[in-house]
Amino acid sequence: MPGRSGEIIFDQRRQPLTLLRLLKSGGAGSVFTLKERPREVAKLYHSAKDVLFYERKLRAMLELQPDLPTLREGGRERVQIAWPTGLLRDCGGRFVGFSMPILDVSATTDLEHVLQERQARVEKLPTGLGAKMTLAANLAATLAALHRCQHYVVDLKPLNVRFYRDSLFIAMLDCDGFSIQGKDERFPAGQVTTDYLAAEFQQRGVTPGEEEAQDRFALAVIVFQLLNSGLHPYAGRPQGGDVPNDLPGRIAARLYPYGRRGISRLLPAPVSGHEMFPPALRDLFDRAFSAQPQRRPSAQEWSSLLMGYAQRSGGQLVACSQDASHQHFAGLPCAACARAGLVARSARVAQQTNGGKGRGRKRKRTRTAQPLRQAAAARPVARPAAPGAAATTSQLPGLGSRVTMAAVGTLVLGWVAGWGMPAWRAYDALPSPGWWDGFELAVQSGMLLLGVLFYILCVPGLIMSRRP
Numbered sequence: 001m002p003g004r005s006g007e008i009i010f011d012q013r014r015q016p017l018t019l020l021r022l023l024k025s026g027g028a029g030s031v032f033t034l035k036e037r038p039r040e041v042a043k044l045y046h047s048a049k050d051v052l053f054y055e056r057k058l059r060a061m062l063e064l065q066p067d068l069p070t071l072r073e074g075g076r077e078r079v080q081i082a083w084p085t086g087l088l089r090d091c092g093g094r095f096v097g098f099s100m101p102i103l104d105v106s107a108t109t110d111l112e113h114v115l116q117e118r119q120a121r122v123e124k125l126p127t128g129l130g131a132k133m134t135l136a137a138n139l140a141a142t143l144a145a146l147h148r149c150q151h152y153v154v155d156l157k158p159l160n161v162r163f164y165r166d167s168l169f170i171a172m173l174d175c176d177g178f179s180i181q182g183k184d185e186r187f188p189a190g191q192v193t194t195d196y197l198a199a200e201f202q203q204r205g206v207t208p209g210e211e212e213a214q215d216r217f218a219l220a221v222i223v224f225q226l227l228n229s230g231l232h233p234y235a236g237r238p239q240g241g242d243v244p245n246d247l248p249g250r251i252a253a254r255l256y257p258y259g260r261r262g263i264s265r266l267l268p269a270p271v272s273g274h275e276m277f278p279p280a281l282r283d284l285f286d287r288a289f290s291a292q293p294q295r296r297p298s299a300q301e302w303s304s305l306l307m308g309y310a311q312r313s314g315g316q317l318v319a320c321s322q323d324a325s326h327q328h329f330a331g332l333p334c335a336a337c338a339r340a341g342l343v344a345r346s347a348r349v350a351q352q353t354n355g356g357k358g359r360g361r362k363r364k365r366t367r368t369a370q371p372l373r374q375a376a377a378a379r380p381v382a383r384p385a386a387p388g389a390a391a392t393t394s395q396l397p398g399l400g401s402r403v404t405m406a407a408v409g410t411l412v413l414g415w416v417a418g419w420g421m422p423a424w425r426a427y428d429a430l431p432s433p434g435w436w437d438g439f440e441l442a443v444q445s446g447m448l449l450l451g452v453l454f455y456i457l458c459v460p461g462l463i464m465s466r467r468p
């Protein structure tokens with residue numbers, strides 16, 4: 001397979017062409033500029049194994065070209081689609097690749113870059129709703145032209161769609177990867193991206209004949225993202241643990257939270273401006289993300305609606321009175337202002353929380369420091385009265401005290417009992433006891449009783465109380 005600068009290849013009329021400079025090498029092939037044709041490039045396949053399939057596919061593409069002509073704008077050519085212009089062969093006549101118009105890639109950016117507002121600002125890309133609407137309308141129109149030939153992108157996603165930064169025209173590359181309609185044959189697309197894959201294809205993939213339904217779904221996702229500051233239509237706030245975390249899982253479960261009916265399992269992201277979309281736009285999104293794929297709006301339907309909003313003369317998009325860089329739908333609030341307000345409020349709350357957290361940390365530090373200081377100060381003197389449970393624990397007698405008390409209690413009881421019986425016998429032996437003798441015996445009996453009570457009540461209580 002040819003693939004080096006300086007090598008000679010041949011076009012269909014056997015005209016020699018010299019490979020000049022390698023522009024880029026992708027997964028399927030390498031793209032070279034051509035010495036003899038400065039307005040064209042050659043894509044040469046890496047592997048000889050798929051060339052038979054690609055030769056037939058490329059023939060079909062040459063036979064049925066979409067109506068997306070190169071535009072002229074301020075003396076510059078704007079290629080809308082890098083569609084093949086001819087087959088290329090090696091010196092032995094074997095198919096090696098195809099030629100196509102050269103696209104000024106440096107004047108373009110992919111849609112992914114415009115979706116994230118912060119990134120778009122850094123790269124000086126448009127951030128207003130007007131420009132995004134134009135991009136969405138242009139993408140829908142490009143797809144509608146492709147679909148009229150029954151060709152489909154299939155792996156349609158922001159990363160695969162480029163646009164000219166100055167004019168906002170769409171530029172499509174890598175068209176030999178599309179699903180192509182041949183005379184009696186369909187040449188399928190090779191790839192899909194699950195974040196943009198319709199529910200019915202998430203498990204089994206896209207089979208020939210179903211590609212338009214897939215393109216319609218992916219187009220609706222991209223339009224939603226463009227008009228809603230990059231938010232994916234299946235992103236949101238899950239309610240409950242059974243909501244899939246990933247976008248493909250939510251698409252498969254048909255959890256679209258921005259519909260006019262809403263769903264309980266997934267709530268809209270607070271930054272979403274979908275409620276500031278006009279009813280006609282919301283209707284199209286509701287149909288695109290409904291459970292019935294046959295209701296999905298076609299690229300042409302999207303194109304007609306979005307062109308109406310994008311054209312200035314229509315007056316359907318108006319400049320915001322609060323912020324000159326914002327545009328919004330006529331008669332509806334400015335979603336960009338609402339979003340900016342929300343972001344500012346969140347930033348304030350985050351700042352307060354961070355500040356609170358800072359104070360909390362200080363308090364925590366103080367709390368940990370206090371016992372250390374107390375302990376240090378308390379050690380030389382009496383144990384400080386500690387609050388709460390620690391106090392309860394510290395006032396319980398220790399094991400040594402318990403053993404001592406039990407032993408002392410028993411000895412006292414034994415001593416009292418041993419001293420009481422002889423006292424009674426002595427009193428009993430008296431021939432005529434006086435009042436003093438009776439008083440002495442009463443005192444001794446009382447003490448004996450107190451000793452027994454102390455022993456009965458306190459010693460078992462001490463032994464049974466909580467362990468130290």
Ligand SMILES: Nc1ncnc2c1ncn2[C@@H]1O[C@H](COP(=O)(O)OP(=O)(O)OP(=O)(O)O)[C@@H](O)[C@H]1O
Pocket residue numbers: 023024025026027028029030031041043082100101102103104105173174175177
């Ligand atoms: N018509 C063109 N004009 C200028 N540059 C082009 C053109 N076509 C392709 N390129 C450049 O070559 C790169 C690879 O082209 P392409 O995507 O067609 O190849 P691939 O092998 O199919 O890649 P992938 O594996 O990404 O699908 C493009 O990203 C682009 O930078």
Ligand SMILES: [Mg+2]
Pocket residue numbers: 026027028174177
């Ligand atoms: Mg490719």
